[in-house]
Amino acid sequence: MLPRRSRLTGASSSDRGLPNATVARLPLYLRALTQLRSQGSQTCSSDQLAESTGVSSANVRKDLSHLGSHGTRGVGYDVDHLRAEIAQAIGQTQDWNVVLVGAGNLGTALAAYPGFTSRGSRIVAVVDADPARVGEQVGDLSIESIDQLETIITERSVSIAIVATPGQAAQDVADQLVGAGVTSILNLAPVALRVPEGVDVRQVDVAAELQILAYHEQRKGHPREEAEVSR
Numbered sequence: 001m002l003p004r005r006s007r008l009t010g011a012s013s014s015d016r017g018l019p020n021a022t023v024a025r026l027p028l029y030l031r032a033l034t035q036l037r038s039q040g041s042q043t044c045s046s047d048q049l050a051e052s053t054g055v056s057s058a059n060v061r062k063d064l065s066h067l068g069s070h071g072t073r074g075v076g077y078d079v080d081h082l083r084a085e086i087a088q089a090i091g092q093t094q095d096w097n098v099v100l101v102g103a104g105n106l107g108t109a110l111a112a113y114p115g116f117t118s119r120g121s122r123i124v125a126v127v128d129a130d131p132a133r134v135g136e137q138v139g140d141l142s143i144e145s146i147d148q149l150e151t152i153i154t155e156r157s158v159s160i161a162i163v164a165t166p167g168q169a170a171q172d173v174a175d176q177l178v179g180a181g182v183t184s185i186l187n188l189a190p191v192a193l194r195v196p197e198g199v200d201v202r203q204v205d206v207a208a209e210l211q212i213l214a215y216h217e218q219r220k221g222h223p224r225e226e227a228e229v230s231r
């Protein structure tokens with residue numbers, strides 16, 4: 001039995017190559033470069049990439065230097081070449097098949113979103129534990145039973161899963177996913193998943209992001225309150 005621990009990918013430097021902070025920004029550059037290309041640009045500067053991604057120019061240059069791309073002085077980066085390099089680095093030279101578990105409010109909204117495909121991930125199955133939901137149409141897919149999970153993962157070459165179940169079901173679902181061969185999980189449920197070594201977990205929590213913004217809002221309000229008191 002492999003050791004299991006609560007594990008989130010992305011908190012520190014990756015031991016497999018690029019720093020995790022760089023990996024997290026590469027999709028932003030790819031999106032910006034795709035847009036530049038569609039507007040007819042053949043070259044771009046680090047300042048342009050910084051502007052359209054919200055990353056500092058210094059970080060853009062540092063991130064791209066990890067790929068061996070340094071640009072040409074006075075010209076910048078070749079858009080097509082850089083797109084190809086980034087796509088290669090983040091594995092977007094192939095489509096990744098994704099299974100989505102939990103066809104509730106959040107799950108169905110994600111499953112019906114058509115924008116993942118153009119960015120390298122394709123939801124190939126939506127599964128749910130509620131028999132009443134099985135057969136219901138979500139976007140192009142019809143909801144399948146959780147009992148089919150293992151077969152779906154094997155037959156459709158799924159390596160990535162999205163967990164959109166209630167928190168109390170998420171660990172059990174993660175165990176089933178890992179048991180069936182999934183090695184990357186995007187967890188939307190508000191629980192820390194325990195997974196074996198070699199399985200990557202990313203956690204997305206909009207409520208936590210809002211709490212961070214609330215913290216900054218509170219800090220912004222603080223000096224104003226002090227100014228009012230001192231008047």
Ligand SMILES: NC(=O)c1ccc[n+]([C@@H]2O[C@H](COP(=O)([O-])OP(=O)(O)OC[C@H]3O[C@@H](n4cnc5c(N)ncnc54)[C@H](O)[C@@H]3O)[C@@H](O)[C@H]2O)c1
Binds near residue numbers: 165
């Ligand atoms: N990450 C975020 O920012 C964020 C935002 C909103 C909600 N959430 C979380 O996302 C999850 C889903 O939220 P929702 O509003 O869509 O909930 P929901 O209740 O509408 O849907 C949950 C679905 O999961 C299914 N389910 C339950 N147990 C299952 C199992 N063992 N296997 C397969 N399917 C199972 C249910 O039948 C249901 O269809 C919750 O955990 C919620 O807290 C996260």
